Amino acid sequence: MKYVVMIIDGASGWPVEALGNRTSLEAAATPNLDQMARRAMVGMTATVPAGMEPSSACACMSVLGYDPRVYYKGRAAIEARSLDIPIAADETVFRANLVTVDNGMMRDYSAGHIDSNESAALIRFLNEKLETPDLKLFPGVGYRHILKLKGRPESLKAVCTPPHDIPDQPIEAHLPKGEGSDLLRSIMAASAELLKDHPINLDRIARGELPATQLWLFWGSGPLPKMPSFKERYGIGAAITSGVDLLRGLGQMQGMDVMCIDGVTDNIDNDYAGQMEEALKALDIYDMAVVHVEAPDEAGHSGNAEEKVKAIELIDRDMVGRLRDFKGDKLRVLIMPDHPTPLNIRTHAAEMVPFMIWGSGVRTTGARRFTENEAKGTKLVVAEAHNIMSMVVRG
Template structure:
């Protein structure tokens, strides 16, 4: 049996006035998602446990079959793993966004989707300017890493920048603000603004009318997590396909192979067909592949209804469609489709309600649900499940 789990990041949403009360998943043309629902079984999944933030890290850790309450230490260390930054037991990895600030407000959490090539010059400059604080690592686009040698940094409170767009930076610094280390790192963020404002990369971006990367934002920090491998826990050889460091990093700690797809960008322009083709290849050597697509989440954060629908339709046609066509020719297979969390257009950030899932298995159970969206699955045979139990359910149902 070969298993594929397709994760449309942030795909779930609320009913839209522009869509006459339908959600993007209801509105989008999704014959392949609907087929999974029609031929298989559906349910709702609580990917974000009570009391935890609705982050992609927590939600995807759940989907991969690990209880976040037991294993989650923060987003930073997951991204560190994907960037090849080995953490000692003392070191604390922060996610380091390149952001844009104007007049003391956080005006853009992604610095106008700065290119990785431009970001690389800035990260190098930050390492030259601020080596006394720790080390910066280059990631992708606006998503980078900062590693502090001070273990106590793990206990500070930090805020995801995409949650406070348009708000004054001074209200969302690392806390408690009277803590010595928090003060030091808040000073680092402040100084980065002074240094980056006139950096050549930013001068050029300004001239071209693009948002500048004129500050760093540190958040999502944590110590290295200790987790049993996927093979130990589930007895299967697994792989991930994603354009996002966070998901790659989860895979590293779980011993999953990260399959590199040249055109996987973590954005609207990602190579959907490439992801499907590489997944099919990977299944020759692996038992299970997680295919993660970031685009619907980005559209949710941007409040862009059209892009969200387009991303959902592309997942359906180019990934699920391809898999449905190819897989049955060679294997008994099982396939699941789900988002990790909601990223509602009206909220423009993640929300923690249970997500809809549909799964199909050759010769497996079939229920009464005949389409896939937020409401159809409520009638599904699988009911409401804790997120980390999904994988077991998918393997055994």
Template sequence: MPMKYVIIIPDGAADYPLDELDGQTPLQAARTPNIDKLAEIGRQGTVVTTPEGMPCGSDVCSMSLLGYDPVRYHRGRAPLEAAALGIELDARDWIFRVNLVTVLDGNMQDHSAGHISSREGETLIREFAAHVGLPPGMLLYPGVSYRNILVDTTNRNASDESPGRDWAELETIPPHDIPGEPMRKHLPVGGEFAGLLQQFIAESNVFLREHEINLTRQEIGELPATHFWPWGQGQVPVMPSFADRFKLRGAMITAVDLLAGISHFIGWDRLDVPGQTSYHDNDYPATGRHAVDALDAYDLLCVHVEAPDEAAHAADAATKVAAIEAIDEHVVGPIHDALASRYDNDWRLLLLPDHYTRVETRKHDPTPVPFLMAGKRVRSLVQRPFTEAHANEADLHIPHGHELMEYFLLSGRD
């Protein structure tokens, strides 16, 4: 029987001990009987998913844990998300992620404008583009919730008379990296065209300030979208397909365009799950059911759940614990049961966050993440629950994240 491989990514689940959890991390505080059952038969360890000198973001870290060296293949976050939205891109384009954010009293209050709805976000994006306008050659595309895409197409038809824009020297900051900090200290800088983006941010504030959507949101106690915030710029990457490298057909279940974009570039299918979201309102049972239903059709299935990360960005330890428990009950448990009952011992499962997301700081952290691997030819050395501390105490530590995939797929084979 062919081997089945499953990767489960509880995004940002790793953390440091918290006073509000009596000195425990959310992983330690959460009730996770299914993950602990896997830990009894599997191995724990740590892996470095953020290469030295690179930003600790889901784009870098997820690319790394999916087996692709970000140092070699990463060309920016935004092109990955744009591909997932089906936006037609040229290799010469520069692509930006644009968040709808909330800035209060000059400080970055929320990177998601209070998790603004996709309907509201699309209206704001389209009306801004229609009534305020964009620099020549710029196109603005609505995405999901607060996440949107800006594309600079000026290099497609560049000439001596009409040169395009080179954004290689531009420096931008993810808004989730600066919670509570002054916005003006983190505006785009560097290169010839940073001023265009600074103007874009300023004009968005004027447009959004009195928009009826924001007035309504404030009336009902929700955060307004005060600014468009561009970041994560880059160009289209060229990545070899996963099937060519490992001879396996893969698929991704995720609510996040970033993971879907990586899947697009490595040749995986994206499987739609109605009711799946990036937050704790995610339909966890549906995620688990669709994953179980997809096992027969693919050699490798990756299931990504964003909720722990978003809870940590909101400094919400209780919701982070609840998200981890829901993943254990509705995703890990059913998948493990299906693997064990359908495929005898011809399966392997890998569970790990892409990075730490700390409730205390509301930021990502490049600490090597814990992982748990179980299944065929994986031997348990010490039977202990899956936690950051136990993974750190194990004897398996992988210094280059992109090498974990090969270890997961090929280690111990005859």
């Protein structure tokens, strides 16, 4: 038996007027997903344990078969793992977004989805100005970067807000606060002063693009916890492909190999067909391929209904269609979002999501489409999503 796990990041959501009071999954034309759903086990599940943040870190850890209540100790360290950034016992790390703040308002959590080349150049510049033996910035993917601090454990007590939670809102009330926040606020303020007249930002403004006006720090964590490998836990070898550091880091934590595939990005321009083709080729070597697609989540954070639907339709056409046509060994597939990213609120919601298990030996639960309402209609509920991986692998 071979296995594919496909995480359609943030694809679930709420009905919106722009889509005829339908969700993005309902509005999208998804003939491949729908045909699979009619022959699949479809239901609802909770990927985020009660009281935990509805982040992709918690949710994707659940999808991959690990209980976040046991193994989740903070997101930044997972992303640092993907970037091969070591974290000593006396060190802490934070996600450092490049954002656009305009007149005290959070204009854009991603600085207009600044590309990795421009973004890395800005991070190198900030490092030249801010780096000390106890402070260093590391470039990541796109707008996402890492700050590492040494000997400042109190910084983890600061209350920080992800910038995608406050679109078009004043930032003052959402700056880091409480014990340990002074250093974080000072770094953010210094970055704003340094970046305001940077040539890259001036060029971006001239091109009609948003400038990266400052760093925004959040999702702090210390060193990673030790967790059993995926092979130890489920008895099969796996590889993972994603356009973001988080998923690559999660895979590495679980002993998965990371597939480096040209054209895999964190947005709508992803090479969907190429990503799935290479993932299926990997089944010649591995028992399981994990395929993570970020584009629907990014569209959700941007509040772009048209682009979210388009991303789901491209996934259905160029990825799910290839799964249906797979020739070779018996195949079992898990497809699901990690969390909802409703267009209405432009951030994550701690709610159940639909899931679908399709393929060899799987019983149908009577769904007609892969949507939230169809999944609810089957009455199948898996209370804790980290148990679904056993259902997939062990039947």
